[in-house]
Amino acid sequence: MVRSTGANASPAVSGTQSVERALSLLSFFTDEQPERRIAELVELTGLGQSTVSRLVATLESLGYLVRDERSGLHRIGPKVVSLAGIALNQSPVHRAARQPAQNLAHELGLGANVAERHDDQMFYLCHFEGPLAPRAFTLTGRLAPLHSTAMGKALLCGLTDDQVRKTLGRAYPAYTPHTITALDPLLEALQEVRTRGYATEIEELAFGRACLAAPIRDRSGDVVAALSVSGSLSAMDLPNRQDSLAAKVVEQADQISTSLGFMAHARLGL
Incomplete structure (x- = not known):
């Protein structure tokens, strides 16, 4: 479960927790569950739907997630594959x-x-x-x-x-x-x-x-x-x-x- 951010958190702490939250979303995409709905991620993380939707939209815009327009399901995007290739080549x-x-x-x-x-x-x-x-x-x-x-x-x-x-x-x-x-x-x-x-x-x-x-x-x-x-x-x-x-x-x-x-x-x- 991802911990929520307090109302008085400093900008640095808030930014760090946003990164942690975004990365935690990626960790829920597995071989067994390669595609996820927003509602599933809300349940898995314990975060609010607006927070999860915002994080997913950001990850999608950066290429870390992609959305299937027909099903509405999200899956890992090409940016993750690109980074994996860089890691392997090193x-x-x-x-x-x-x-x-x-x-x-x-x-x-x-x-x-x-x-x-x-x-x-x-x-x-x-x-x-x-x-x-x-x-x-x-x-x-x-x-x-x-x-x-x-x-x-x-x-x-x-x-x-x-x-x-x-x-x-x-x-x-x-x-x-x-x-x-x-x-x-x-x-x-x-x-x-x-x-x-x-x-x-x-x-x-x-x-x-x-x-x-x-x-x-x-x-x-x-x-x-x-x-x-x-x-x-x-x-x-x-x-x-x-x-x-x-x-x-x-x-x-x-x-x-x-x-x-x-x-x-x-x-x-x-």
């Missing part, structure tokens, strides 16, 4: 990984993804569809859990057990019967990732889906991102293709790491 990982990920999707026909860790979730930096793994939407910009995904395990493998515990806390939601739902088995899985250099996931987040991911390291050797290929169980065919897919993904992840300044021989003291 990411060293995105710049280094975009082409290798696209090449993987083209060569293997699978989905190829790059993500980094944001606190206790992973954030998709880029996503490409192959003909064997089509999607009607992009994963770029979406968040996903760490404990139930191959990319999440690849991102966590660079942390110590204590760091994993502090990062994830005690909540391990189950998305399918195959999801890891406790710390100890997750730590065992992460040790396996460190040993073989890649992570796998079979129906841990969603039924009928599989994924294979490898960590990406920066100049210091820290895991800063992960690269994966994903698709349906039949398209991935891990029982028969795991070794060959792992070789491809690890090779491309290593190339991205090298682009970010990582030198494996220096880290090993050779």
Whole structure:
């Protein structure tokens, strides 16, 4: 709930709260609810209808929201997409990984993804569809859990057990019967990732889906991102293709790491 502004608030405070209110409106547009009516935003924010209408009109005039004339519903506007593009283009990982990920999707026909860790979730930096793994939407910009995904395990493998515990806390939601739902088995899985250099996931987040991911390291050797290929169980065919897919993904992840300044021989003291 957004707090109301007092009648005696100073202009600076009032201006700051107007910005907070406007940004809070944008946060209510989600994958589940990509379009909103003014009345919905009034209910969600607890603000008056005149205030919400004024803020929405301002956001619309600036291109942050657009209104469908037929339905009267508002949705995220092109200005947000433009800013997102600027943010992505400023990411060293995105710049280094975009082409290798696209090449993987083209060569293997699978989905190829790059993500980094944001606190206790992973954030998709880029996503490409192959003909064997089509999607009607992009994963770029979406968040996903760490404990139930191959990319999440690849991102966590660079942390110590204590760091994993502090990062994830005690909540391990189950998305399918195959999801890891406790710390100890997750730590065992992460040790396996460190040993073989890649992570796998079979129906841990969603039924009928599989994924294979490898960590990406920066100049210091820290895991800063992960690269994966994903698709349906039949398209991935891990029982028969795991070794060959792992070789491809690890090779491309290593190339991205090298682009970010990582030198494996220096880290090993050779």
